[in-house]
Amino acid sequence: MQRLANVRIVLSNPSHPGNIGAAARAMKTMGVARLMLVNPERFPDPVATARAAGADDVLQAAPICQSLDEALHGTILAIALSARQRDLGPAPLSVRDAASLVLEQAECGDVALVFGNETRGLSNEDVQRCRYIVHIPTDPAYSSLNLGAAVQVLCYELRQNALSGAPLGQECTAGRVTPFSSPPATHEEVERFYAHLRDVMIRAGFHDPLHPKRLMPKLRRLFGRVALERDEVNILRGILDAVDKNPGLDRSNH
Amino acid sequence: MQRLANVRIVLSNPSHPGNIGAAARAMKTMGVARLMLVNPERFPDPVATARAAGADDVLQAAPICQSLDEALHGTILAIALSARQRDLGPAPLSVRDAASLVLEQAECGDVALVFGNETRGLSNEDVQRCRYIVHIPTDPAYSSLNLGAAVQVLCYELRQNALSGAPLGQECTAGRVTPFSSPPATHEEVERFYAHLRDVMIRAGFHDPLHPKRLMPKLRRLFGRVALERDEVNILRGILDAVDKNPGLDRSNH
Numbered sequence: 304m305q306r307l308a309n310v311r312i313v314l315s316n317p318s319h320p321g322n323i324g325a326a327a328r329a330m331k332t333m334g335v336a337r338l339m340l341v342n343p344e345r346f347p348d349p350v351a352t353a354r355a356a357g358a359d360d361v362l363q364a365a366p367i368c369q370s371l372d373e374a375l376h377g378t379i380l381a382i383a384l385s386a387r388q389r390d391l392g393p394a395p396l397s398v399r400d401a402a403s404l405v406l407e408q409a410e411c412g413d414v415a416l417v418f419g420n421e422t423r424g425l426s427n428e429d430v431q432r433c434r435y436i437v438h439i440p441t442d443p444a445y446s447s448l449n450l451g452a453a454v455q456v457l458c459y460e461l462r463q464n465a466l467s468g469a470p471l472g473q474e475c476t477a478g479r480v481t482p483f484s485s486p487p488a489t490h491e492e493v494e495r496f497y498a499h500l501r502d503v504m505i506r507a508g509f510h511d512p513l514h515p516k517r518l519m520p521k522l523r524r525l526f527g528r529v530a531l532e533r534d535e536v537n538i539l540r541g542i543l544d545a546v547d548k549n550p551g552l553d554r555s556n557h
Numbered sequence: 558m559q560r561l562a563n564v565r566i567v568l569s570n571p572s573h574p575g576n577i578g579a580a581a582r583a584m585k586t587m588g589v590a591r592l593m594l595v596n597p598e599r600f601p602d603p604v605a606t607a608r609a610a611g612a613d614d615v616l617q618a619a620p621i622c623q624s625l626d627e628a629l630h631g632t633i634l635a636i637a638l639s640a641r642q643r644d645l646g647p648a649p650l651s652v653r654d655a656a657s658l659v660l661e662q663a664e665c666g667d668v669a670l671v672f673g674n675e676t677r678g679l680s681n682e683d684v685q686r687c688r689y690i691v692h693i694p695t696d697p698a699y700s701s702l703n704l705g706a707a708v709q710v711l712c713y714e715l716r717q718n719a720l721s722g723a724p725l726g727q728e729c730t731a732g733r734v735t736p737f738s739s740p741p742a743t744h745e746e747v748e749r750f751y752a753h754l755r756d757v758m759i760r761a762g763f764h765d766p767l768h769p770k771r772l773m774p775k776l777r778r779l780f781g782r783v784a785l786e787r788d789e790v791n792i793l794r795g796i797l798d799a800v801d802k803n804p805g806l807d808r809s810n811h
Contacts, residue, residue, distance in 0.1 A: 332695040333696060440717065441588075444588070445586060445588075455706040463694065509796055528784070529782050529783050535779045538776065549760070
């Protein structure tokens with residue numbers, strides 16, 4: 304996470320102190336702490352502090368700059384956020400590629416993401432001071448992305464990238480594969496479960512081996528998707544034992 | 558983008574109308590329009606409308622539900638957002654994998670992302686009604702993600718995924734989820750299966766509601782990973798009916 308410490312979030316000419324506070328909060332949730340303000344209309348302001356909701360350390364540490372150049376002083380990479388296409392502007396990058404590039408360069412020095420005014424965005428002059436331009440892909444029919452929300456999206460991508468990057472391997476990733484809380488069931492444990500299930504279904508009159516109707520393939524298809532754990536197989540077989548031994552005791556409320 | 562139209566954003570017990578408005582705005586920028594509110598503390602409210610900033614059509618179309626089950630009625634997939642790890646909760650997914658799964662399933666029916674109260678999050682009971690749980694990876698030192706910001710992150714990921722996945726080609730496949738051979742079971746069909754399973758286990762003496770020992774959460778965790786189809790629910794309930802009515806006829810070879 305050292306790399307995130309080298310990332311500056313620059314807000315150029317923000318109008319509303321609430322958005323400055325929301326940006327600080329958005330940053331801090333993602334482990335990004337360096338906010339720089341270029342000519343904010345109202346700052347400091349109690350509305351900013353209220354919206355920061357505990358991220359007021361980020362606000363307090365935020366220098367107020369007189370120009371974008373001042374805010375970008377010492378950086379080795381600056382990327383502009385813009386809702387508009389610009390003729391002859393810097394090269395466009397996707398959000399994800401931008402996050403990746405920012406973190407890569409943050410290994411070597413300070414980098415900046417530059418956000419414009421809520422209404423006007425960034426001036427062409429400001430955009431030209433950045434090496435790349437990023438557009439968050441909003442719905443063309445309603446592209447009114449809140450400033451704090453835009454900062455949230457970028458900082459989220461930075462953190463995602465920082466977490467998924469480098470050594471980590473798959474550890475936290477691979478989401479769809481459920482981390483085992485019990486060891487995975489072995490092939491033979493699962494097969495014994497299927498045999499048990501089949502026996503119980505036959506005894507209950509639900510399954511006729513002479514007219515199987517693809518019942519077992521259907522159940523295998525179902526449980527085959529699960530990656531059963533050993534504990535789960537034990538529970539399922541426990542249920543089978545119980546229902547097999549005990550006739551329904553009370554039909555009335557069923 | 559048709560798939561985004563099948564996505565429901567469910568806010569369960571939101572306290573602050575401003576966050577409802579921010580969520581609506583966040584959704585609309587990403588082309589997601591279906592907001593559902595479960596027992597909002599204050600709604601409708603002028604603060605919500607103000608923060609929605611032009612996304613008031615999303616607010617106006619948002620139904621107010623009395624329970625999470627009502628909000629999830631008819632869905633084939635529900636995913637809970639949670640800042641906390643839960644013992645024996647649903648299987649975890651990364652944000653990105655969740656977005657991918659949501660869009661994949663949205664080809665086939667309605668899907669829901671469920672967000673909890675600003676302070677308390679989702680109740681365990683609510684979480685249990687979802688098939689997966691997603692944690693937005695915040696900085697452990699400050700994880701105070703604003704509700705609207707969390708909605709923004711998820712909707713952003715949905716849109717990113719929808720844009721990048723354009724041609725798709727794989728439909729409902731994508732390896733882990735088996736293509737449907739029968740329509741996916743709806744939320745209420747699956748809930749009826751759980752209720753049926755619970756009844757049968759109680760009658761069989763396997764489950765003691767007074768000493769539940771987390772049996773139902775374990776079974777929900779198991780079947781939650783499967784993406785049950787309607788035919789499969791019917792088979793499972795058929796088995797339950799059969800074993801419930803018919804005592805084991807022959808113990809000897811077991």
